[in-house]
Amino acid sequence: MDLTGGVGARSGGGGPCREATGLESLHLGDEFRQLVTLPPENAGGFTALLELPPTQAVELLHFTDSSSSQAAVTGIGVDIAPPLHSFGTLAFPSNSVLMERAARFSVIATEQQNGNVSGETTTSSVPSNSSANLDRVKTEPAETDSSQRLVSDQAVENQSPCPSQNNRSGKRKEFEKKVKSSTKKNKSSEETEKLPYVHVRARRGQATDSHSLAERARREKINARMKLLQELVPGCDKIQGTALVLDEIINHVQSLQRQVEMLSMRLAAVNPRIDFNLDTILASENGSLMDGSFNGTAMQLAWPHQAIEAEHSYHHRQLQPPPPQQWPFDGLNQPAWGREEDQDHGNDHNNLMAVSENLMVGPAHLHPNQVKMEL
């Protein structure tokens, strides 16, 4: 289908007019009645119309052109308007709006007539589509106010007291963008619905070309994220300046990573077999685990082999700590480690006592030669 078919379909909307003036063919009139009952934004109706033989469509086109009294028919947008006006009961969504903006659509229409149009979808969808666009453009500034405040900082809040001017200018800008995109990219109505918007407004004196708008949006996004980060990192919320904040963040991440290293080292050193009974811990100590404090009762279950090891290899103990060059972290942690060892030695008797208890309760799976292997 080409342009003429589309235009024919369009002009079909005014079918009953023609009936009144006296159109001959009966079956055509029936078809028109069907069409009138269909809402015009329904694309299926148009495609149904488009299935008319092209000669008939052209005929109809010529007929309407001659019958309609309006002289200045430059494009489709204006072409639709007269039948609409004469036929009020038709279910077009926003008649007044269309009439109001008919002049603007002449831009689209002329461009399309120049030969940008490729298929029937655009020609048929332009009027309903653009009316939807109009509605959206009208409603948009109201919804954007809330969403924008999330992303941007004071820039928006500064503007919100005087929304009328900005809204209007923004509306016009967006409308122009819309028109451009619809004429250039030839999009169908669904695609324009999905089009993502970047809601940016310029303060007075700020640049308004697309590059600086995008850059500003990006910066605002980054600032919002940075604020979140500042809240997350302790002691970071009082620092001014991006570089210092980033420094602090890097330090924090590195310290966390080092803590993980250190904790896993401690765990490895403390517990020769790491399959301690986390299940029992979880079952009994669920609440206190989250607070970071344990009662030792559950750990006793998980700890028999440690005690046994102490019993077996008391005299080998001095050799067991790893050589100092293996420690990935500096001297701060080493004293703690040494203290721990001392406590181990000192508590040996207690451990021996504990073994007898623990053997009854917990499963002690330890091969005697494992201790030797560890050396």
Next chain:
Amino acid sequence: MQPTSSMKEEFLKKWQTGLQIFRPSIDNTNVTERKKAIKLSADVAMASLRKGTTCWSRALIQKTAAEDNFLVRQMLSGIKAETLINKKLPKKTVCHRKIVRRSKKILLRRSRSASEEAAAKAKKLVKRRTQGLRSVVPGGEFMSNDVLLIQETLDYIVSLQTQVNVMRSIVDAAEAGIER
């Protein structure tokens, strides 16, 4: 945005399964290898919390998979290990050094006012810090834009805090067990 208790529980469960997988191979090893195993399993557990939705977790899984493929595969058996391990990271942006240097020279040639110079210096500082952040966060060099980098850093910090909290409570408990 503090780590939630549900996250901690999930992490603990995953970590435990990782340790259990490790158990036979760990029994007869020395402290350093045990430590490595513990850290690897903790890392994988942390990364698998995000189920591959974030860039850093994917990078971390890939890194650990390079070290111990078997463990990672076992631990991720629930959530399509193959796709996670082999998932492609976004492409690294590489710029030609010579071209960059030449353009910098051209930029330097222009005489600038004091305020411009200060702004340029601040920009340079921030850029260097951003590079530092990239090198700290796993997979940071793949995050091409700054917004993504900061977002991922946010998520990574929360996960790290979860990991540290859980591990600390476990270690404290373990050492309390020794002292007893």
